[in-house]
Amino acid sequence: MKLGVICDGISRDLAHAVDVMDEFGLEYAELQFVGETEVGDHSPAEIAEIDALLRDRGKPVSCLSRHVFAGLTVANVPGDAAHAAHMDALKRVIEMAHIVGAPLVRIMTNKKEQILWGHGGAEKWNVAHGAWDKTLPLIAPAVDLARAEGVTLVVETGNGTMVNSAYTARKLIDDLGAKDVLKVLWDPANNCWCHERAYPDGYEEMRGGHLGHVHIKDVTVDTPRATLTVERMGEGQLADQFQPMADALRADDYDGVISFESVYHPGNGDFEAGFRACIETFRSIFGD
Numbered sequence: 001m002k003l004g005v006i007c008d009g010i011s012r013d014l015a016h017a018v019d020v021m022d023e024f025g026l027e028y029a030e031l032q033f034v035g036e037t038e039v040g041d042h043s044p045a046e047i048a049e050i051d052a053l054l055r056d057r058g059k060p061v062s063c064l065s066r067h068v069f070a071g072l073t074v075a076n077v078p079g080d081a082a083h084a085a086h087m088d089a090l091k092r093v094i095e096m097a098h099i100v101g102a103p104l105v106r107i108m109t110n111k112k113e114q115i116l117w118g119h120g121g122a123e124k125w126n127v128a129h130g131a132w133d134k135t136l137p138l139i140a141p142a143v144d145l146a147r148a149e150g151v152t153l154v155v156e157t158g159n160g161t162m163v164n165s166a167y168t169a170r171k172l173i174d175d176l177g178a179k180d181v182l183k184v185l186w187d188p189a190n191n192c193w194c195h196e197r198a199y200p201d202g203y204e205e206m207r208g209g210h211l212g213h214v215h216i217k218d219v220t221v222d223t224p225r226a227t228l229t230v231e232r233m234g235e236g237q238l239a240d241q242f243q244p245m246a247d248a249l250r251a252d253d254y255d256g257v258i259s260f261e262s263v264y265h266p267g268n269g270d271f272e273a274g275f276r277a278c279i280e281t282f283r284s285i286f287g288d
Helices: 014-023 044-056 081-100 131-149 166-176 188-194 198-206 242-251 271-286
Strands: 002-006 028-031 061-064 104-107 152-156 182-186 211-216 218-222 227-231 257-260
Touching (some): 028 257, 044 081, 061 081, 061 257, 081 104, 081 131, 104 131, 131 152, 131 166, 152 166, 166 198, 188 198, 188 211, 188 218, 198 242, 242 271
Parallel strands (some): 028 061, 061 104, 104 152, 182 211
16 A cells, blocks of 8 residues: 655654655655645745655655644634635645645644534534534635645544544535545544544445545543543554554555654654654555
């Protein structure tokens, strides 16, 4: 399968990150921050430098991953100042995607309301009424822009966002009628917080053409204590699910990229050391 990494998880020095990618045979570069700058905020000269470096080193860009729409709430409406700022940023990321040849651009969703639907009385007393319906028009302009620009968006299953599971990601795509330009960026570790089991439950939700990109890391969640621990890969609560996930992706001829998300450190804040502690496990499970 196509393996890559979110480069700034190794280092925000892109040249160094590429050196480490070469060391471990990772081909696809996912860009989030390069230097201290988030994608979408680089100058034309900086973008040209990024593009030249990656092309010279034979590293195709898998996805440009800005935190578009993160931080918005259901109080925001399309066209207000905050939403307009995110849309402007998305336009800049898409312009960069055209230059560097990125096939995917990530978006997020607005902040999570916990209970969106309910039954047996919960529909009256517990549901955040209208929260989901207010989310759809916040994302719809991005879908329209993607169609006009000829790019594909991927919506991440994020922590603390309205789309925090494979189920809600698929529902967003279906409710917007956007399967042609909007896919799921599946981060099964993020979905642990809402107790969606990655395999088979989460994976089954995306079958039929909804899956566009994958992030892999391992975690342990303690929802009652509001605590998340990033674990060395294979030592968290996804340890027994990675191999079935990889097997299913192979069986279904998944042709997207699987990006390792290097957000683990061994207690000293050294994320490159965390990457080195995990990457062979990642490659052994998801590699050919």
